């Protein structure tokens with residue numbers, strides 16, 4: 001199952017190769033959107049998906 005994730009700040013879709021922040025509530029936002037939440041991790045969206053199994057269930061990543 002493939003979902004499209006939207007940034008919780010700007011509401012635009014997050015591309016696999018966009019640089020994102022993962023906050024402590026496991027919310028994904030673009031790095032340029034500058035969340036006020038505490039950042040847990042960061043990287044491209046695809047790096048975060050591959051690092052955290054709970055995202056991998058929802059998103060099918062290109063190889």
Ligand SMILES: [Zn+2]
Nearest residue numbers: 007010030033
């Ligand atoms: Zn955004």
